[in-house]
Amino acid sequence: MSTLAWIILTSLLGGLISIFFAAILTLNTRSSWVSMLVSYAIGALLGAAFLNTLPEALELAEDPKQITIIVLLGILLFFILEKLVLWRHCHMDECEVHDPEHGHSIYEAQGDHGRSGLMITLGDTFHNFVDGILIAAAFMVDVQLGIVTAIAIFAHEVPQEAGDFIILLNSGYSRTQALLLNLLSSTSAVVGGVLAYFMLHQLNHLVLPMLAIATACMIYVAMADLIPGLHKRPEIGDTIQQVVLISLGIGSIWLVETMLKHSH
Template sequence: MSTLSWIILASFIGGVLSLMLAAMLALNARISWVSKLVSFAIGALLGAAFLNTLPEAFELSENPTQVTILVLFGILLFFILEKLVLWRHCHLEDCEVHDPTHAITTTAPAYDDHDHGRSGMMIMVGDTFHNFVDGILIAAAFMVDVQLGIITSIAIIAHEIPQEAGDFIILLNSGYTRRMAFLMNLLSSFATLIGGVLAYFMLNALDFLVLPLLSLASASMIYVALSDLIPGLHKRPEIGATVQQVTLIMLGIGLIWSVGFFAHNH
């Protein structure tokens, strides 16, 4: 089998298999579990950003400041994108942001109130960047050695499963239906195949994209976790809920770390 065939097969299976397994984990969860699983998703996002994508970006960069500048730029970019989503929503229907009586006449919303798709859109943009880079990494590994390509693909699939499951939970929490959440993740997963095929034909030309894309992917994960998801956890300040949230966040981080540790040592 040719190198290109291996790249196409691994990129396609990697994207689809991780998506299917993540869907089985996330979409079979009860709706009542979604608000609890958001805490786990926060941990998976922060773990993926600080233990996976950022270290990879720092390894590629000769100047660490370049990476931090790109991450800062990414956070600002996602802030602007979220403002645009809010602006669009507020011009289409009644908006509590522009209603001065809203804070007085309504009570604080429950955690699982929908955020009009803001965090879902943010995470899909960042996940698409990340999947594209995964495709480039798969292609680069197969172009060196088929065995290395297979190992790299397995490691990427293993890493993507908890992250994709977290994405599903975030989309459901943002108000998307299960069908729409699956379709959005499916479209995002094809970025792996696109990145792999493009990298095979023009790896040298695409090489400069890996660093900024990894930085932007990190920025999206950090922004969504800290800006859109963690504030919702503060709506349940009681001790029991806080312990549960911290435990689930740590489990999310721990799972990402475990997968990364296993992948780098096998």
């Protein structure tokens, strides 16, 4: 089998397998559990950002400050994008952010009208594209190295994809829509792998900024969109539950990363 065929096959199968396992973990959950599992999703996002994408970018960077600047600019970019989404709803559908008849935000009752789901899908697309480039680079060195790299990449994707599913469901998407969005996002790994095969040297300079942008997206969605919702349940029992689930989300990413390092 040719190197290009290996790249396409592993990028495609790896994405499908990681989404399949993530779907099993999340799609069978009761609707009443989704808001509770948002805490786990926050942990998975922060864990992926601070234990995976950011360290990887800093390790590859000649000047770490460049990465932190891109992360800061990325957070600002996602803030602006979210403002544009809000502005569109307020002008196209009167104002959906605030319901004057009931005196409360519609987003409080019906998720966030897809905002955090849209943001996390965009960030995950960047991340998967970079994963495809890394898989292609490994296969172009050695087939065995490519297989090991692909397994490692998609193993740490499972808890993150599970977090993405939960965020999409909490954001108002149906289970089918959440699955289709994750499948669509995963195809960017194939695109990244194929492009890297034909023009790896030209794409090398994109890896660092895209890792930084993916990091910015994860941090922004977790901190700006999801954590404020947890503060609406300030009771001590709810708070303890939230802290435990956030810790589990971070721990699942850390555990996978640690197991993969030891396997090498």
